[in-house]
Every structure is written in structure tokens, then in C-alpha cells.
Amino acid sequence: MIIKPRIRGFICTTSHPTGCEANVCEQINYVKSCKNFKNGPKNVLIIGASTGYGLASRINVAFGYQASTIGVFFEKPGSKNKTGSPGWYNSASFDKIAKKEGLYAKSINCDAFSDVSRNFVIDLCKRDLGKFDLVIYSVASPRRKIPNTGKIVYSTLKPIGESYKSISLDTNKDILFNSIVKPATEQEVIDTVSVMGGQDWELWMDALYEADVLSNYAKTVAYSYIGTKITWPIYWHGTLGIAKKDLERAAYVINKKMRKKGGSAYIAVLKSVVTQSSSAIPVMPLYISIIFKIMKQKGIHESCIEQIERLFTTKLYNEIKFKTDEKNRLRLDDLELRDDVQNDCLKIWEKLNNNNINNLTDYLGYKTDFLRLFGFGIDGVDYNIDLSGEINFDVENIN
Numbered sequence: 001m002i003i004k005p006r007i008r009g010f011i012c013t014t015s016h017p018t019g020c021e022a023n024v025c026e027q028i029n030y031v032k033s034c035k036n037f038k039n040g041p042k043n044v045l046i047i048g049a050s051t052g053y054g055l056a057s058r059i060n061v062a063f064g065y066q067a068s069t070i071g072v073f074f075e076k077p078g079s080k081n082k083t084g085s086p087g088w089y090n091s092a093s094f095d096k097i098a099k100k101e102g103l104y105a106k107s108i109n110c111d112a113f114s115d116v117s118r119n120f121v122i123d124l125c126k127r128d129l130g131k132f133d134l135v136i137y138s139v140a141s142p143r144r145k146i147p148n149t150g151k152i153v154y155s156t157l158k159p160i161g162e163s164y165k166s167i168s169l170d171t172n173k174d175i176l177f178n179s180i181v182k183p184a185t186e187q188e189v190i191d192t193v194s195v196m197g198g199q200d201w202e203l204w205m206d207a208l209y210e211a212d213v214l215s216n217y218a219k220t221v222a223y224s225y226i227g228t229k230i231t232w233p234i235y236w237h238g239t240l241g242i243a244k245k246d247l248e249r250a251a252y253v254i255n256k257k258m259r260k261k262g263g264s265a266y267i268a269v270l271k272s273v274v275t276q277s278s279s280a281i282p283v284m285p286l287y288i289s290i291i292f293k294i295m296k297q298k299g300i301h302e303s304c305i306e307q308i309e310r311l312f313t314t315k316l317y318n319e320i321k322f323k324t325d326e327k328n329r330l331r332l333d334d335l336e337l338r339d340d341v342q343n344d345c346l347k348i349w350e351k352l353n354n355n356n357i358n359n360l361t362d363y364l365g366y367k368t369d370f371l372r373l374f375g376f377g378i379d380g381v382d383y384n385i386d387l388s389g390e391i392n393f394d395v396e397n398i399n
Contacts, residue, residue, distance in 0.1 A: 010280045012374040019376055021092075021096075022375070024097070043133050044061045050075050053223050054223075057136045071107045074111055078388075089391060113146075115207075122211045141155070154191055158184035164181040169285045169363070174357070198246045224267050225244065251328070286361070291336060
């Protein structure tokens, strides 16, 4: 089949195997070009390893530190006449290149929220690696099946207390519109915290700790986002923000336990980037388009792979002791939150209309990055070749 992008709402329902591989190769080549990887982890577990920051983390530790990696994700394989999810093709590409270069790489396609998945990872680690030096938690899911009860709860993206009203960008019609989102109910807040908060991270770290598969001085990091006052009403002050604050609660609890063996737990607060998750948040496509324009002009823009490289080489595994904020968070959003960047952003925000979107923002760059998530629009890829959507690789499928 000839695979073309099919956009529906904030998602692309197709993905391109060759394009995804090219995207992964570009990230690997970037990491290989960096010279600051020293004394890093050797055995790494990445929970949520197939896209975005999780994939960038796996690439950085594998090709920067030559680490052995176990990647956990939940992705859909393709068939001859139907494409799989981009995360499936990303993981297949990573696996192929890692194995070619002699790196240990094991991928597990499963429900990361299940006890079965945790137990499988623990057994695999004991058999093949011994202990983990680093655990990355980068899970973004719309729902979670609660262990033991089997109950399925869903996360919601809503403000709290009152309706959210703001200008937003319709990425299908390429026009501005007034967005209105009704406030969450109390139960929706509770469920969102259950899905997107720190409960599952705690379960993972408790299981790994009790099974004695964490090395002395092991580290764990969960990824978060705070944003700015433009995005706060729908994010940091909304249901997702409450969930992320629960993630910080979990970090404190996990850190306290891991310190007994010299370990540590951190929240890494990251900058705005185009991901499948951020595309679903009202106001984010417009805000990201503006912030990309400004940061590129100032020469401080970072993609996922660049930002995670900075996280590892200047903070987590830096020879000089790194700084955290007052809540022990690692701040990788520091460049985005610079006063000059945010002041310029607000000035552009006030001037926007349908006639100047492309001039005042980097909306073209946003759309380019969005399509790249699914393997489209990448230089050197022939999108007119007849392909099968079926790509197989060394992956454990756990029900």
C-alpha cells in the first residue's frame, strides 16, 4: 500500500514505517555526535519507551552511554494492509539499530499499569542484567486498569472550578477559534490523578525495590510539565496539573525510600514540544507555535532528543553537582521560561489573527513536527513506494 497521512482531529491515523525509522536514525545520529556522555548508567528501564521523551531517553542512554535497555510500551503492530502505531515502528527501528551495534535491547509490549508487566520486567532484569542503574517513567495514557480490581478509569483534560475560555488553533482548518471547556467534576479529578499521577510510578519503584533489582545509587526520573500563565488554566491549574502535583508527591516518597541505598528520585520539568499528548491540549498547538518561533530566533530551541541529552549530560550524570529547584525538581524548562521569551510570547499572543498566524508564529514548524511523529515529511524518504505495514522485531507481547 502507498501510505499517506490521514489526519483526524489531533491525531494521525496512519504512520509510515520507513519514515519512523528515518526519524529514529536522525535522533541516534544526533546523540552520537554529542561528546558529553561520561560515566552514565549501564542498565536502564524505560517505562513508556516508544515515542516522545521516553524514546529520546532510550536513544540517549543506549547510544550515548552504551547502556543495556529494557523498554516498556503499549503499541499496535501493523498488518500487510494496515499501518501500526508510530511507537511500534519507532521501537522496531531502535531494536534493529541497537542489535546491529551490539547493544542489549529488549522491548516489552504490554499494559504498563499491570502487575503482570512489572513481574515480567523484574524476572527479565534478574536473568539478563542483574540490577537497574536508572529507571525512566514516561507514561502518558488516557486510561488505566487498576491492579487487583480491574476497574478502568479515564483521565480528562479539563479546568477546575470554572469553564476555560481562550483563543485556540484548529489544526485541521488552520484557523483560530474561541475554545470553551467545561470544568471537571470531582470524580474526573480523582480519576485523572489515578491515571496520570504518581500512583503507578510508586507501584513500579516499590516492586523493583522489594525485588532487589535496583543498584546502589540507582536513580529514577519521571517527566512533567508546568508551562506558563497562558497554559495554566487548562493545564497546571486543571486536572492534569493536579495529577502532576501528585507525581511530585510520589517523587518525595520514592526518594525517601531509595536514599536508604544511596539512590534518588526526581521530577524533570520539560519544555513545550510537539507530542501526541500535547497536540490534544487546547491552546497548546498555538502556544507551541509561538514559543518555537521565539526560541528558534534566539537560538535556544530544543527538540525532545536535545533536551533529554541536556538532562543526562548536565544534570543527572554531570561530574559537577547539579542544582534542583525548591521542590527538588530538575528544570529543563528554564530556557522557555526566560523573561525575554515569555514577554515576546505575550506580545505576539495579543496580536494574533487569522491573517498573521504564519508570519507571527512557527505554525509551519509545528505542523512539520506533528507529521514527523508519524513518520511523514522526512527528507530522503520516498513516500510513493508500495509498503507493507507489517514490521516484526524482537518484542515480548504480554497480555
